[in-house]
Each structure stands twice: as structure tokens, then as C-alpha cells.
Amino acid sequence: MILDKMKLTIHMVSSLDGIIAKKDNSISWFETSSNYEKGISGQDPEEFLKTIDCYIMGSRTYEHALELSKSYGWAYGDKPTIVITTRNLPNERQNIEFYSGDLNQLVSERLKPNYRNVWLVGGAMLAKDFIRLKLTDEIRISVLPIILGAGTLFFDHIGQEQTLHLKDVTAYKNGMIELWYEIEKE
Numbered sequence: 001m002i003l004d005k006m007k008l009t010i011h012m013v014s015s016l017d018g019i020i021a022k023k024d025n026s027i028s029w030f031e032t033s034s035n036y037e038k039g040i041s042g043q044d045p046e047e048f049l050k051t052i053d054c055y056i057m058g059s060r061t062y063e064h065a066l067e068l069s070k071s072y073g074w075a076y077g078d079k080p081t082i083v084i085t086t087r088n089l090p091n092e093r094q095n096i097e098f099y100s101g102d103l104n105q106l107v108s109e110r111l112k113p114n115y116r117n118v119w120l121v122g123g124a125m126l127a128k129d130f131i132r133l134k135l136t137d138e139i140r141i142s143v144l145p146i147i148l149g150a151g152t153l154f155f156d157h158i159g160q161e162q163t164l165h166l167k168d169v170t171a172y173k174n175g176m177i178e179l180w181y182e183i184e185k186e
Contacts, residue, residue, distance in 0.1 A: 001013050006112045008135060010120045018180045019151040020124060025064055025130045034175030036144045042172050052079060053115040057130035061122030066092065076121075079096050082106070084126055107135050128158050133184070138167065145175035 013030065016022050022029065055076050057065070064074060064082040078095050085101045099106055111118050120130055130136045142152070164181040171177050 007119045007137045010136050010139045014154050015146045015148040016146055017147045018056040018153050019033055019108055019148040020154045021152040023151055029146050032145055032174045036171055036175045039171045039173040052117050052119050054118045055079055055081040056120045057083055058126040059083060059087055059089060103133055124152055124154050131162060136183050141179045143177045
């Protein structure tokens with residue numbers, strides 16, 4: 001099947017100081033009691049998630065998502081999900097596939113022919129690899145109104161300069177800001 005151009009988006013939730021995961025992996029900081037009157041309520045999450053064709057994640061993100069799914073359910077629904085890993089991990093869902101190999105090959109041979117809207121949802125090391133290899137089209141960062149002070153940084157020594165184009169900014173009633181950047185291709 002030949003599709004229109006595939007778009008690969010990195011999506012990350014971050015604190016104001018760029019932390020994407022606390023050392024204990026707790027997510028209580030995702031719940032915000034902030035109120036921003038000028039913000040919007042946001043679109044229906046279920047409708048938005050229907051626009052995503054495939055998810056990519058690293059092995060630690062996968063393990064964390066599995067753990068969270070015990071309390072909150074599997075956040076990625078039945079969409080194809082490719083976990084990048086060299087480890088032997090449990091596969092508890094039919095839509096999960098494991099991949100260990102060249103990321104350029106994954107994108108050109110597996111993703112581009114089959115999907116239009118692919119989201120990389122974690123983690124930081126995998127996101128940096130995709131940016132360094134110029135496999136990413138856009139970055140969407142949801143910044144929550146909190147400073148965590150310690151944990152895993154989203155952009156920690158990426159090792160190269162990358163020019164971005166601001167595509168959109170959205171402020172939500174809960175104080176979260178979404179920054180949406182296109183990656184400028186040289």
C-alpha cells in the first residue's frame with residue numbers, strides 16, 4: 001500500500017525545567033490543579049488519538065506503560081506499537097511489535113510504506129537518536145506548570161544544533177502549554 005508522505009512526530013510531556021520522568025517514574029505530577037482562564041479546554045482526546053496510525057517507543061517507556069496500564073489501562077489503544085529494544089521483553093498485547101536494528105531502515109522499509117502519522121512517545125534517548133538521524137518531522141512538547149528539579153531530561157546533550165519552526169502554541173485551562181515545532185530540513 002502506498003500512502004501520502006509519512007510524518008513522524010516526537011511527543012513528550014515535560015516539566016518547565018525539561019524533566020520528562022522523575023527518578024521514581026511516578027506520574028502524579030501530570031495532574032495539575034493550575035487554572036489558566038484564557039486557556040482552552042482542548043479537543044476530545046479520543047478523536048485526536050484516532051489520527052495517529054502507529055506509535056514508537058523505547059523499551060523503558062514500554063515497561064513503564066505496561067506498569068501504568070495495570071491502574072489506568074493501556075494508553076495507546078489497539079494502534080500498532082513498535083518497541084525499539086535489544087532486550088527480550090514480555091508481549092502482553094497483539095498490537096505490540098519489537099524491533100532491534102537500524103532506525104533508518106525501520107523508517108524507510110516499515111513505517112513509510114504503511115503509515116501516515118507516526119508518533120514517537122518516549123524516551124529521551126530514542127528521541128535524540130531520531131533527531132540526530134534526521135528522521136523526525138516535528139516535535140510536540142506538552143509543558144506542565146511544575147518545576148521538578150531532578151529526573152530525566154528530554155534534551156540532554158543532543159550533540160547537534162537543530163533549527164525549528166514554530167507551527168503552533170496552545171495554552172490550556174489546566175496551565176499546560178503545548179509547543180508544536182516543525183524540524184527544518186537542511
